[in-house]
Amino acid sequence: MQYSSKAPATRLDVISLQENLDARLMDRQARETGICPVREDLYSQGFDELIRQVAINCPERGLLLLRVRDEIRMTIDAYKTLYESSVTFGVRKQLQAEQGVGAMEEKIGSLSEAKSALENQVLELRNKVDTIEKREAERRALAEKKRKDEIEFVKYQYQHLDTFLKSLGGKA
Numbered sequence: 001m002q003y004s005s006k007a008p009a010t011r012l013d014v015i016s017l018q019e020n021l022d023a024r025l026m027d028r029q030a031r032e033t034g035i036c037p038v039r040e041d042l043y044s045q046g047f048d049e050l051i052r053q054v055a056i057n058c059p060e061r062g063l064l065l066l067r068v069r070d071e072i073r074m075t076i077d078a079y080k081t082l083y084e085s086s087v088t089f090g091v092r093k094q095l096q097a098e099q100g101v102g103a104m105e106e107k108i109g110s111l112s113e114a115k116s117a118l119e120n121q122v123l124e125l126r127n128k129v130d131t132i133e134k135r136e137a138e139r140r141a142l143a144e145k146k147r148k149d150e151i152e153f154v155k156y157q158y159q160h161l162d163t164f165l166k167s168l169g170g171k172a
Contacts, residue, residue: 008053008056008057013053014053017046017049017050017053021042021043021046024042025039025042028042030042050065051065051066051069
């Protein structure tokens, strides 16, 4: 068990505390950036020592620093909880997305088959339309030719009948 000193902290004690903190960070190989539990633990111990030293000189300041420390710890715990729940949420969404990939691939396959079938149907119908249009054009051309032939025949008969009537002596 270790007892805390009741003597007020001097400037030399604070410098010693800083050097001690730096030495411990080096010894325990704490990372300088990012999330490091070792660094977090050492800074927490250093902050507790600062609170002890301040509380000896002025208990009101010490109590205020204790409240600040507790609030910071609660905030960090809330962030950790939020981070863990967001990671869980992200993993759950990733699993849902991976499960949905198979269904989507099946749906894409079936829609691609349906698209191909419909494209084939469109081609068949276009071919039928082209064939029907060609037949209709040929039928129209044939009907037109037949009408022209009939008109020519009627004109030819008219001329012969007119000539025949004139030769009989009638007036046309």
